[in-house]
Amino acid sequence: MNGKATTTRTRLDRGRNALGPALELVHTGRAPTRAVLTAELGVTRATAGAVAAELEALGLIRVDSNPGAAAGSQGRPSHRLAVDEKGPVALAAQVHADGFRAALVGLGGTIVATAPGCVTVSADPAQVLGAVVDAGAALLRESGRRCVGAGLAAPSAVAEPEGTALNPLHLAWPAGAPVREIFAERVRAAGIEGPAFTGNDVNLAALAEHRHGAGRGARDLLCVATGHRGVGGALVLDGRLHTGSSGLALEVGHLTVNPEGRPCHCGSRGCLDVETDPLAFLTAAGRVPGPEVSLLQQSRDLLRTSPDDPGVRVAVGELIDRLGLGLAGLVNILNPDRIILGGLHRELLDADPERLRAVVADRSLWGRSGGVPILPCTLDHNSLVGAAELAWQPVLDDPLAALGREPA
Amino acid sequence: MNGKATTTRTRLDRGRNALGPALELVHTGRAPTRAVLTAELGVTRATAGAVAAELEALGLIRVDSNPGAAAGSQGRPSHRLAVDEKGPVALAAQVHADGFRAALVGLGGTIVATAPGCVTVSADPAQVLGAVVDAGAALLRESGRRCVGAGLAAPSAVAEPEGTALNPLHLAWPAGAPVREIFAERVRAAGIEGPAFTGNDVNLAALAEHRHGAGRGARDLLCVATGHRGVGGALVLDGRLHTGSSGLALEVGHLTVNPEGRPCHCGSRGCLDVETDPLAFLTAAGRVPGPEVSLLQQSRDLLRTSPDDPGVRVAVGELIDRLGLGLAGLVNILNPDRIILGGLHRELLDADPERLRAVVADRSLWGRSGGVPILPCTLDHNSLVGAAELAWQPVLDDPLAALGREPA
DNA sequence: CTGAGTTTGTGCCGCTACTAAACAAAGTAC
DNA sequence: GTACTTTGTTTAGTAGCGGCACAAACTCAG
Structure with a gap:
């Protein structure tokens, strides 16, 4: 009886690779139940179960053991899967011709809180982005929720990989303004955790519509x-x-x-x-x-x-x-x-x-x-939701790494 | 002492998932040596070694143990990897305004044998495709090599998923001709093994240039x-x-x-x-x-x-x-x-x-x-090479399954 | 209400394809 | 010739899955 057990299994011995895909399925509403999740992932029930349990432990989704109004077909009703409404949020920001808007967006693309700022759009990007980030930071403090990152929707082409705004004409900003850098700096300065991203507003609207709207x-x-x-x-x-x-x-x-x-x-x-x-x-x-x-x-x-x-x-x-x-x-x-x-x-x-x-x-x-x-298009504020998608993406790609446990 | 050994290892106990990517790297010339292959795949040397050995056993590549003119840097010279020049080939066919052409194309996009057929292009697709397939079958017989499949480059948009030619105007073919089906049927009839594919010639030229030409x-x-x-x-x-x-x-x-x-x-x-x-x-x-x-x-x-x-x-x-x-x-x-x-x-x-x-x-x-x-563009007959790429694709995706061993 | 049938969740075992680490091999540099 | 560098090979270990048996939770027929 030596101390070396054959293998001391850790709690999560499966589902690690399927964690991201599974979260994306719940996020986009394509996995309403654990049974569907099993089929969509193409894994065994055992693996899907471990995945759902782990995502629940991470505070991202809820697994509703109570079947309730299941019905439909024969057999044992499947556990329902849903986004955790008290889970983390992404900070979304948008700047447009009429002003700006900040919001908190949870998984599933639901806008949790929003704060329109209708001040005149200034010719100084740093000023406007500072204002929208501050508005978002205030929302975050009120909500008391964890933040996975921030995303900005800009009404301009955003050059890659520099993140400069090439044609922010109707904002009267200088062409070539380093919006991604400015936004990221303001986000850091406001003490908001997580990475910051910037994209073009129409691109982000398309992304949001694809995941949660008419583009599904x-x-x-x-x-x-x-x-x-x-x-x-x-x-x-x-x-x-x-x-x-x-x-x-x-x-x-x-x-x-x-x-x-x-x-x-x-x-x-x-x-x-x-x-x-x-x-x-x-x-x-x-x-x-x-x-x-x-x-x-x-x-x-x-x-x-x-x-x-x-x-x-x-x-x-x-x-x-x-x-x-x-x-x-x-x-x-x-x-x-x-x-x-x-x-x-x-x-x-x-x-x-x-x-x-x-x-x-x-x-x-x-x-x-x-x-x-x-x-x-069918979503309200689709650019805003799309901006949040940018911030959610690392979590969708690798929930464990993005949420800080077991830093990959 | 029971007879159950801990595990009787099978010959290939690693590299299964990396087999396809590895073959693609050799195919496109991005893995000239085993050391580079290791780095490109992001696996350990042990895995890369097993992959290379398995691909060699499948008759697809050659692992040159003889270093020869290695040199360059310090350290032990790496084994060179190359396509096996006696390995299987894909049958490539092309139809264009001036006639047609059949060829055998090996891994790496090298044309092994070719037979131009300059007969007047007939208004009957079945006749032309029959002629080009027969020419290809003759090349195959002469070469005595194994065939992984066939690909056809057509000078027309090819509708998906039906495989009909929508605008074969300068061939005087009827619009909407089911070229994919006709080609596949002729390939089967000629006794050529492997699946048959059809694509637009410019698309296939682009694919070939991307993998072996100016588009690398x-x-x-x-x-x-x-x-x-x-x-x-x-x-x-x-x-x-x-x-x-x-x-x-x-x-x-x-x-x-x-x-x-x-x-x-x-x-x-x-x-x-x-x-x-x-x-x-x-x-x-x-x-x-x-x-x-x-x-x-x-x-x-x-x-x-x-x-x-x-x-x-x-x-x-x-x-x-x-x-x-x-x-x-x-x-x-x-x-x-x-x-x-x-x-x-x-x-x-x-x-x-x-x-x-x-x-x-x-x-x-x-x-x-x-x-x-x-x-x-830099390749001769790039549409033809691209047509072969279609036939090679299943092998690149999963060599074991495509070559018939261990039918997945 | 009961038992059969159906579908879903869970625990246990084992396998497969990898990594890690130590070692051997084959070169260069001085 | 010795030290160093880089690559290939062998062995042991293991993460992350699948498979299976069984339990659970429903529907349905009578």
């Missing part, structure tokens, strides 16, 4: 949206954002959609940017935009108050035709299996979905690829 | 090429072809590159297809194309015989400008880290690389993404 289940998801000026695009491939080699992919604004259109600063004319953004809409509708509120808001107001105004109808039709041409061009290049529209483009889709779909199908090659579903 | 090491590789009529594109992301959700991605031919250009059958005008293909070149140079040989060949001949002819120079300049505009549009959408040009586009690049690079940089956003390297 899509393999090649294309998102196109317009907020204030210009048009943004994003592509999610196999669940991951495609940002290109230097973060500049899906700069779709300069597709030609109207050869006789108005000149664009890029040197061409009739670009998607200048033909389908809110300014183009207001102009086409014969309105003169005011300075008080964002152009998107003015466009929405106009669409809601006078949808039957002749000028508005013409403008809607024109913009739909231009947008459809641009989308068809993207369909021919990317061949997505779903398209999601945001901002004013979403309003255009709502105004006349048939017309838009017809244009896209007509101008896509062989019609086939043109039959792609075009949907409006 | 690129993460986001864009290929654009023009053969006879129209323009093809392909994208390789993280080593895998991006074909889109229904195989129709990178149909780049209808980007607008000349708003006042000639009308295109797609309904627009000035499309890349009609502005930069060999017909456009010959026309711009004031030549009337003849019917004997492919338009690409006529263009090449013209470029080589009269490069200083004023008409030719103007045509080259015009086409470069149009092509550059199209590439810039793709760069803005895809943000690749490398571009490879084939067919006539390659000739245009060779004719005036600076002009093309300048146009792309000038019309790309913020210049940054426009600084992407633009290179000519």
Whole structure:
């Protein structure tokens, strides 16, 4: 009887490699029960059980032993899996033309708390980012919850790997501002734990829609949206954002959609940017935009108050035709299996979905690829939720390492 | 002393999961020695050794114990790894405007044997594919080597998952011909072992260039090429072809590159297809194309015989400008880290690389993404090599399962 | 209400494919 | 020739799974 036992098993002897995938399944709502989790992971019940127990021990999910309203089929009801509503949160921040917004986002993409800050956007990035981070820090203190990290959604292309904002034009920031660095520094200064990330707002909206919204289940998801000026695009491939080699992919604004259109600063004319953004809409509708509120808001107001105004109808039709041409061009290049529209483009889709779909199908090659579903985005504050996804990603990739136990 | 030994080790007790990745490293030339293989795989020397031994036992690679001209640094010289030149081959087939071609391609993308068939391309796909498969079968018999499968490069978009050719216009085939099915059936009928695959020729050329040619090491590789009529594109992301959700991605031919250009059958005008293909070149140079040989060949001949002819120079300049505009549009959408040009586009690049690079940089956003390297393709018969890659893929994914031992 | 059937959770055993570590081999550097 | 460096090999140990048997929790038929 020597002291050397054959093997003193540690508590967690399985499921280590499946921990991340399992959490992602719960996070995206694809694993409502332990039985489904078992099937989705392709492991045995024993392993899935260990995984669920470990994620519960980490405070990330809850395993509801009480079956309650299980029902449905025969057999023993499966334990329900859900995100732990008292678990950690990610700090999400967004800066846009109308101001900024901070929020706490839990697993599953649920916004736990939010604080809009409508101060005038300053020309100094450090000042604005400091304000939004401070607002987030206040939310965190109030909630008393653990923070896994912070994410920022910026209304600009973000160059990789430097993290500089290349075209923050409507923020009046200097082009090339090192937003990622500034944001990370402010996050550290505010005493917020965890890493800090920065991404383009349309990219992050696409990511959020893919995981929690209208893009669920899509393999090649294309998102196109317009907020204030210009048009943004994003592509999610196999669940991951495609940002290109230097973060500049899906700069779709300069597709030609109207050869006789108005000149664009890029040197061409009739670009998607200048033909389908809110300014183009207001102009086409014969309105003169005011300075008080964002152009998107003015466009929405106009669409809601006078949808039957002749000028508005013409403008809607024109913009739909231009947008459809641009989308068809993207369909021919990317061949997505779903398209999601945001901002004013979403309003255009709502105004006349048939017309838009017809244009896209007509101008896509062989019609086939043109039959792609075009949907409006469904999440509130999807860029904000997407920013939180950035912060959650390390936890989804490796929960043990990210949460500090057993530092990998 | 019971008969149960603690564990009777089987021959291969490690490296099972690393077998595929290891073979891919040797296949693409990224693992010249066992030491490098160890580092690239991120495993211990023991595992890498077992992997190399197993791949050698499978007849796929050779481990050169004889150091020979090792040298270089200190320490014990590493065993060199190389593809086994007597190992199995893949049957590659290509059909194009000038005829067809069959070849045997070994690991590493080396063409072992080839047989061009220059018969007139028939309007009956089954007949042409039968001829090319028969030519390949003859090569196989002569060589006496084992066959891992067959791949076909078709000059048409291939719809997924059906495998139908959507636009085999210059073959005079019916649109929608089930080429994948026909090819697979002919391969079976010829008694060739292994699965049969079919892909678009430009896609396959891109795959081949990525693994063995000018695209090595690129993460986001864009290929654009023009053969006879129209323009093809392909994208390789993280080593895998991006074909889109229904195989129709990178149909780049209808980007607008000349708003006042000639009308295109797609309904627009000035499309890349009609502005930069060999017909456009010959026309711009004031030549009337003849019917004997492919338009690409006529263009090449013209470029080589009269490069200083004023008409030719103007045509080259015009086409470069149009092509550059199209590439810039793709760069803005895809943000690749490398571009490879084939067919006539390659000739245009060779004719005036600076002009093309300048146009792309000038019309790309913020210049940054426009600084992407633009290179000519470097492989002979890259579509053919790419077709073989399709057949090799199962072996690269799981050598044991694909080669029949221990059927997974 | 009872027993059969179905589906899910859990404990135990063993295997497989790895790592770790010590050692041997084959070169270079001085 | 000796020290050092790097690579290959052998052996022992083990993490993280699968497989199986059994228990648990339901439905359903009668």
